[in-house]
Amino acid sequence: MAKGITKRSDDYSQWYIDVVLKAEMAEYSPVKGCMVIRPTGYGIWEKIQQRLDRMFKETGHVNAYFPMFIPESFLKKEAEHVEGFAPECAMVTHGGGKLLEEPLAIRPTSETIIWSTYKGWINSYRDLPILINQWCNVCRWEMRTRLFLRTTEFLWQEGHTAHATCEEAEEEALKMVHVYERFAEDYLAMPVLVGRKTESEKFAGAHHTYCIEAMMQDGKALQAGTSHHLGQNFAKAFDVKFQDRDMELKYVWASSWGVSTRLIGGMIMNHSDDNGLVIPPRLAPVPIVFVPIWRSEEEMALVLGKAREITADWDPLFFKIDDRDQYKPGYKFNEWELKGIPVRIELGPRDVASNSVVVVRRDTGEKVTMPAEGLRENLEKMLEDIQTSLFKAAKQRMTDRTYTVDSYDEYKARVEGGGFYRVFLDVDNPEVEKQLKEDTRSTVRCIPFDAPEEEGPCMITGKLCKHRVIAAQAY
RNA sequence: CGGGGCGUAGCGCAGCCCGGUUAGCGCGCCUGGUUUGGGACCAGGAGGUCGCGGGUUCGAAUCCCGCCGCCCCGACCA
Numbered sequence: 095m096a097k098g099i100t101k102r103s104d105d106y107s108q109w110y111i112d113v114v115l116k117a118e119m120a121e122y123s124p125v126k127g128c129m130v131i132r133p134t135g136y137g138i139w140e141k142i143q144q145r146l147d148r149m150f151k152e153t154g155h156v157n158a159y160f161p162m163f164i165p166e167s168f169l170k171k172e173a174e175h176v177e178g179f180a181p182e183c184a185m186v187t188h189g190g191g192k193l194l195e196e197p198l199a200i201r202p203t204s205e206t207i208i209w210s211t212y213k214g215w216i217n218s219y220r221d222l223p224i225l226i227n228q229w230c231n232v233c234r235w236e237m238r239t240r241l242f243l244r245t246t247e248f249l250w251q252e253g254h255t256a257h258a259t260c261e262e263a264e265e266e267a268l269k270m271v272h273v274y275e276r277f278a279e280d281y282l283a284m285p286v287l288v289g290r291k292t293e294s295e296k297f298a299g300a301h302h303t304y305c306i307e308a309m310m311q312d313g314k315a316l317q318a319g320t321s322h323h324l325g326q327n328f329a330k331a332f333d334v335k336f337q338d339r340d341m342e343l344k345y346v347w348a349s350s351w352g353v354s355t356r357l358i359g360g361m362i363m364n365h366s367d368d369n370g371l372v373i374p375p376r377l378a379p380v381p382i383v384f385v386p387i388w389r390s391e392e393e394m395a396l397v398l399g400k401a402r403e404i405t406a407d408w409d410p411l412f413f414k415i416d417d418r419d420q421y422k423p424g425y426k427f428n429e430w431e432l433k434g435i436p437v438r439i440e441l442g443p444r445d446v447a448s449n450s451v452v453v454v455r456r457d458t459g460e461k462v463t464m465p466a467e468g469l470r471e472n473l474e475k476m477l478e479d480i481q482t483s484l485f486k487a488a489k490q491r492m493t494d495r496t497y498t499v500d501s502y503d504e505y506k507a508r509v510e511g512g513g514f515y516r517v518f519l520d521v522d523n524p525e526v527e528k529q530l531k532e533d534t535r536s537t538v539r540c541i542p543f544d545a546p547e548e549e550g551p552c553m554i555t556g557k558l559c560k561h562r563v564i565a566a567q568a569y
Numbered sequence: 570c571g572g573g574g575c576g577u578a579g580c581g582c583a584g585c586c587c588g589g590u591u592a593g594c595g596c597g598c599c600u601g602g603u604u605u606g607g608g609a610c611c612a613g614g615a616g617g618u619c620g621c622g623g624g625u626u627c628g629a630a631u632c633c634c635g636c637c638g639c640c641c642c643g644a645c646c647a
Contacts, residue, residue: 098581107641126639182646203647237570237645244646297647317647354647387606394605424607431607442606452606535643 099432101368106312113362114241117371117433127239127246131355134433135242137379138358139249143229145281145376146251146353149273155225155253160207162230163198168206172331175205178298182234184246200233205299205324205350208254209332216256216346219338223266224256242359243316243569250354256346258338260325263347267323270351271304274319282357283374283485284308284364285492286318287514287564289540292521294528297350301325307539307564309492310363313512315539315568318360321351359569364488365457371434372456374484375477382413382473383435385426387442394419400446404466412470413439431456436480437473457484498562502553509536509567516545516562520552529554536567
C-alpha cells in the first residue's frame with residue numbers, strides 16, 4: 095500500500111488531495127488558492143498542450159497572445175459578462191508606486207481585450223473568419239478552491255473566433271466541443287457526455303454554451319470543457335462591424351472555447367487508485383521506466399549495460415532508466431506506481447541471462463515476461479492496451495452509474511450518492527433549477543446531444559418536457 | 570461569509586490541561602560501512618525566530634489578550 099494516501103473508500107476528497115501532493119503533481123503556494131505545478135504535473139499539462147494544440151491547428155486555428163491586464167472599463171461593456179465576472183476579478187490598482195488612473199483587471203477570460211482588438215482587424219467579410227487561440231493563465235477569485243479543479247490562478251487555452259454569419263459561429267462552437275470530446279476520450283481516456291448547458295448554467299455573455307461533462311470515480315460530475323456561441327453580444331459591446339458582400343454593415347458573430355488545468359484533476363479522478371496516480375499512456379511524458387536490479391558492481395554494470403543495449407535506438411522520451419543507487423528496487427517500484435508511470439520494466443541478472451525482461455502494468459498490476467527481442471513493439475502495444483482499457487473501465491463506470499429516474503422523491507433520495515440522473519426537468523424555467531439546487535445541491539449538467547426523443551412530465555412542476563436532461567452533483 | 574481543524578526541524582507528529590534542565594520522536598537529509606527481484610540495516614551527524622505581536626511571571630511552546638495564515642466541510646464558479 096502506498097504510504098500516506100488516504101483510501102478512496104475512506105474519504106474520496108482527501109484521497110484526491112493526497113494523490114496530487116504525494117505524486118508531486120502540485121503543492122500549495124503561499125497565496126491562498128494558488129498552487130505550484132511541479133514537473134510531474136506540468137509534464138502532463140505539456141502533453142495536453144501538445145496534443146490539443148495540434149488538433150486546433152488541424153482545424154485551422156492559429157495561436158496568438160493577448161495581455162493579462164484588462165482595463166476595468168472593458169469588462170463593463172457587456173452587461174451579462176460584467177455581472178458574471180465582476181465579483182471574481184482580481185484588480186490591480188497600483189503600478190510604479192502610483193495609483194493607476196484606471197484599475198486593471200487581471201483577465202478572468204479574454205473576450206473583452208480580444209474583441210477590442212478585433213475591432214481594429216475587421217473591416218470586410220474578407221477579413222473573416224478569424225480563428226485564434228491563446229494559451230495563458232487566468233485569474234478568478236473563487237471562494238473555495240481545490241488543487242487543479244478550481245484554483246485562483248489557472249492555466250488554460252481560450253479560442254476566440256469571429257465569423258460573418260450566425261451559422262458559421264454555431265458550426266465553430268459545435269466543432270470545438272467535439273474536438274474536446276475526442277481529446278478527452280482519446281487522450282485522457284475520460285468518457286464524456288456532450289451537450290448544451292441550460293440557460294442558467296451557460297457562460298456569462300453567451301447565447302448558448304456547449305460542454306463536455308465527465309463523471310469522477312465518486313460519481314460526481316466535472317465540467318471538463320466548454321464552447322460558447324457568443325452571438326453578436328461582444329461585437330455589439332465593442333462595436334465590431336464588417337461590410338458584407340451585399341454592402342451592408344453587420345455585426346460580427348463570435349465563438350469562444352476553453353479547457354484548463356482542471357483536465358488534470360479530471361484525469362486523476364478518473365483513473366487513479368489507492369496506490370497513487372495512474373497516467374493514461376498517451377499523456378505520460380515518459381511512459382516506461384526501467385528499474386534495474388543488481389547486487390554487486392559487476393551486476394550493476396551488467397544490467398545497466400543490457401538496459402542501454404535494449405534501448406539503444408529508442409526515443410529518449412519513450413523511457414527512462416532509474417539507475418539511482420541509493421534506493422532499493424522495492425522502493426522504486428512503489429515510487430513509480432505512486433507517480434503513475436504506465437509501465438515498469440524490471441531488469442535483473444536473471445533476465446539478462448534469459449534475454450528477457452519483466453513488464454508490469456500500472457493499471458492492473460499484472461506482471462508478464464517479455465523477450466528482449468521486439469520489446470519496444472510489444473510495449474507500444476501494451477501501452478495502447480492500457481489506454482483502451484482505462485477508457486473502457488471509465489466508460490463502464492459512467493454507464494453503470496447513469497440512472498433514469500422519474501420521481502423527484504426518488505431523485506432527492508439518491509442523488510447524494512453520486513451518479514448521473516436522466517430526468518425530465520423544465521429547463522426553460524430557471525426557477526426549476528433553482529429549486530433543484532436548493533433541495534439537492536445538484537444541478538443540470540447538460541442537455542445531451544444524443545438524448546433520445548422522449549416525452550414526460552417535469553419531475554418538479556409536472557410540465558411536459560420534450561427530452562430528458564442529465565442532473566448530478568458536480569465539482 | 571458560516572461551521573470545523575491546524576500552526577513546534579524539510580515532512581508527519583508528541584509536549585500545552587498542571588509554566589521550571591540543553592524542546593522530543595518517527596520519516597527524510599549528510600558521512601562511513603554492510604545491503605539491493607516489492608518501501609534495507611548499523612553507527613555517527615547536521616538541522617528549531619515553538620505562526621506573529623503584546624501581556625502575566627524570577628521563568629512561557631505551555632497561562633491571558635489581540636492578530637495573521639493555511640487546510641477541510643457548506644453558500645459562488647472553468
